[in-house]
Amino acid sequence: MSEKKANKWGGVLSKDDSSTKKPQFGDGNDAIAWAAQDSGVDYVSHYPGSPVNRVLDVLSAEKSPDYLINHALNEHIAALATLGASLCGARSLLVMKHVGLNIAADPLNYSAVTKIKRGMVVVVGTDPGARSSTGEEDVHWYAPQFNLPLLEPVSVQNVYDLVKQAFVFSEETQMPVLLFVPGRIAYQSSLIDRNVERRVAERFQFHKDPENLINVGARAVRNHRGHILRLQSFQAKTSLSHPQFNKEASFGVVTRGASHAICCEVIESLGLQDKVALLNIQLTHPLNIQPFIDFAQHKSKIVIIEDQDGFLETMIKREAFGKVGCELHGKDTFPVWGELDDAQIRDFFTQEFNCEQEISPKITVDCPERPGSFCEGCPHRSSFYGIDGALEVLTEPEAETRTKAETLEKTLAKTEPPRKGQKSRGVYFSGIIGGDIGCSSLPPHRTDWLLCMNAGVGISQGIAQLVPQQPLISTGGEGSFFHGGIVSLQSAIENNINLTHLIFDNRSVAMTGHQDSPTSSGKTDMRKLLEAIGVNHIFEVNAFKSSEVSEAIQTAQQIQGVKVIWVRGDCALQPNAEALRRFKERKLFIHNDRCNGCSLCYDKLQCPAIVRKENKNKQLVIDLQRCRRCTACLDVCPNHAIEVDDPNG
Template identity: 45%
Template sequence: MRNIINGNEAVAWAAMEMGLNYFSHYPGSPVNKIAPAIYELNSKYKGSVVFNDAINEHVATLSALGASLSGARSMVVMKHVGMNIAADPLNYIGYTGIRGGMLLVVGTDPGAQCSTGEEDPHWYLPQINLPLFEPTTISQIYYQTKEAFLLSEKYATAVVVFLPTRLCFNHDSLLTDESKIGQAQREFKFIKNPASYINVGAQCVANSKKLFAKMETISQDVFFGKEFFNANSAIGVITRGATFGHSYESILRLELSEKVHLLNIDMTYPLNEAKLLPFFANKKEVVVIEDQGGFLENSLKSLFYGKIQTAMEGKIFFTPYGEISFSSIYNFFADKFDIAIRQMGENLQAPHEIEVPERLGTFCEGCPHRASFYIIEKVLRAEQGDDRWVIGGDIGCSSLPPQRADWLLCMNAGVGISQGITAMASSQLVISTGGDASFFHAGISGIASAVHNKVDLLHLVFDNEYIAMTGHQASLSSNPKLDHEKLLYALGVDKLFTVDAFDLSSYEKKLKQLVHSRGVRVLWVKGACSKMLPAQAIKRREAFSPTINSSKCQDCTLCYRELQCPAIVKKTTNLPHFSIDLDRCKRCRVCKQVCPNGAISANVNWMKLAQALLAKDV
């Protein structure tokens, strides 16, 4: 069947056609759409994939290894930063080897287009010592995912596939074959193999030796790459991943195909010296074009040190940070070959870099986190009226207006960094924050450690019932819900309250109570994501129509500047200066509670409210 599919779906199609048996993941952009695509294909074409929506990448990786050791073809998916969480098991998978083909698919994000940061995970590869594919197009994602499964089983090694954001959400037309889904029959049995699976001391060193030998064999046997343009040219260009497309197009548009010899390397670890060496034979210079920190350039320089005369550079021309854009590659070629771009006609000009105003992000209308930060700041201001108070931030939806926290770096940085600050800067009032998904991901250990070390910690968990930021995947707060109160009491927290994010007076009261007590205190703030309740939202819409009463509004701007709900808009004429856009308003009624002048009325339709109450939705 011919399909228009994106990079995420290309992985899903290839894996399903290869008879995927086990799929585990921790959601994260840009690879957050692989799981839904596999769910859909599995149900539509009657596959038999076993799913694990794992609590974090560590668990996801180990469970995929377990499935593989039982003979299943398995795949584990995570984003670049997830490799940090999975790094511990990843360092051992090379030693154990695998049985059923096992793929680790990682979303990379040069330029941090859909992530908190742009960490370059390439440097893990020499450490974990597993083969790495870096496809360049949607069709190459599809074919190389299949090749990766075959390579995995042939050499009994897990194989890594890196997918940059640029490719994950691009679309292409691809011929897929649904008739292959669910066809492969495999027998699943764990076969004991202590020599490979018990990795301690001398045996671990022996397996490390075997792994180096295996990777040496792969580097000699396997090569995935392709050459383009003039093989006789003395100028070579080497690319990997998304920079291939930009380089290829630049060479064509600047009419340089006779002057350049282009090599794209699809399997960038380990490198095949014998296959690569001929490329350098007639080259005076080679330019390596790649995103981020120069992993390929380093690897090539190391591989050919003292063996070639060719001058090879990359990162002296391109930044080691951010995404290498088409225009920077295009301009590089134009400069190098002394082409005056503007004289070549409009169609050959590089696209303009469009300057857009900085937008720092905000919470959605009706978002429970808006109420949370309003209350946190109100309480902190009242308790410690200067700027000494500290708010520990976590990544996820609660970081959308980034300026509201004092730091944002990685998952659970709130609960972690706060412990050091409260210990050392005890005169400052510290509130750490984090989402429910972060809490279950690795925040539990942060709380347990605080209890164990008797830290004075006040932590707020924003429970919006989903891993909302990456596409509303289920968390342990979704149905079936894990009982957070039992869990936290079992961990030994000193005080725990659960509050409704939309009930501001009770929220404020409980937070003040916790601020004035000591020990490990947790405030569990419940408030579902406003994007995930369409049926209930409709009922709310029917029951309330908040408006600003012009005779009562004093233009104090509290609802507009402090609460910052996007549904409250500034008018250019007539008093009051603010009004509520009912098309955007989610009827959370937080603004009504914030207004000090009673100017915002809910305008209740009592009949509809009774219906909503009966449906337990207010």
């Protein structure tokens, strides 16, 4: 594939022409993709993750792309593949979310010493406020660890401009350039001015370069030195710092990323343009401190307003130490957690300048969080119903244990009543469910932890070894399994760990936008793969039959060693032809004369398509507008009150 492209593109690099397109309306994801296209990107690799999950949708939608796409199975592979492309003379783009940078960190630590031959841009979607992630980890600290330049856009247009700029900086420094896009800019939309560079790529070729690519011994130290000198040279001559408002004001504000726009709006709406000087810094690593020192002249106080840990504040204080005389504040004023919002910044300026504000009456309401839920027809819903059922059986205590537990329950109930539906506090006989990232973790209460990729199969191993008496089921989707779960499972086998692991195979990396997985592409035979790594007990079950899931778990728990329950059921939002037929032809009913109101389907299965009638009896009915005809509810009803009418069986 690469060979074909190299031949097609044989030619000499030139940037002799460019054209401007009509402004287009797009969001931060569009801006990243369009900037890459307009920069003549040759190669793109990624691992999907919000908030930059749409970048590859945009790039993939191009009918006749001038670039190759590598849908890597994890960020480590994506980073290495992208590095390989840049070593062959291709402009390359790497896209991942913030936690993916942990996985890609190993190769990125070494990327700069290779002296890449063409620009490599690493776009990372960050998530202050953890809107679409399990954590708001601040990945800024990787920039000084990798010793790579870091750019931080403030708006959608700025995303576009800085991605293009990043390719230029990368080629200038011969090292990858990082670009962080926070969620609220990635999902913000506005008009984007585009400017297309017309490039004819060089013939891609890998030149042997042992001086830079065999990085051991004395060469490793020398290459490290070369890398740092290149970075220092770049730092000395490059700064992307923009002063605004009254430069002579004695009060200064420094911003980066998304906090810039909020500060501008607050300063303008409070009429403080004459009283405040603002400096926005886009190249936050390596930090050229001179513009800041110039800005700090005649200031009595400067506050650095940024999301998260205070990376820019740290860099400024490090570089400006002993060079400025004014007060410097940052994280002593604003929190390191959450996403800074208008209210926090407005409050700060209002107090600082004793502004009068028109204050609207404060509105207080009681609005519970809407936790994630499985979609109608989601295979995970009935799978978890099956897991719960199995654990109920497996944790049924002996009479003596039960008596002790019940006594303790009664004692505890006096101080803290159990919630409705809560059978036990888990003092004696609760089962453990290991949770993983992905759609299977959407209702956050279904598993016992929700932390990072492969935490299901990973954390479970330590627990299984230390508390073997407690029934434990580890879970994870097939996306996680192929991301790093294979090695985790193999490690459990090598260590003779007694583990029952469920792989939810919905044939889609669903949560991040339904990217293909190796089981949907059909290129990987899951059973053979599991057998090859030493799994001797594989149970293949239908995700929509909770009883099958439950029975398989109960059987597996009687067997020592690693057992895999391969739970198969397609994502409801990616219906195959049979699912579409079912949806069109099937109808499901609840026979109210047979329903005894146990409400397992409503309360425990929690299918959104099963609703209560707004009548006196509050009877349960199936909303056929919502029902996906997965028939998971049939398996749940103990009274056979739910029936399916399918003219074609």
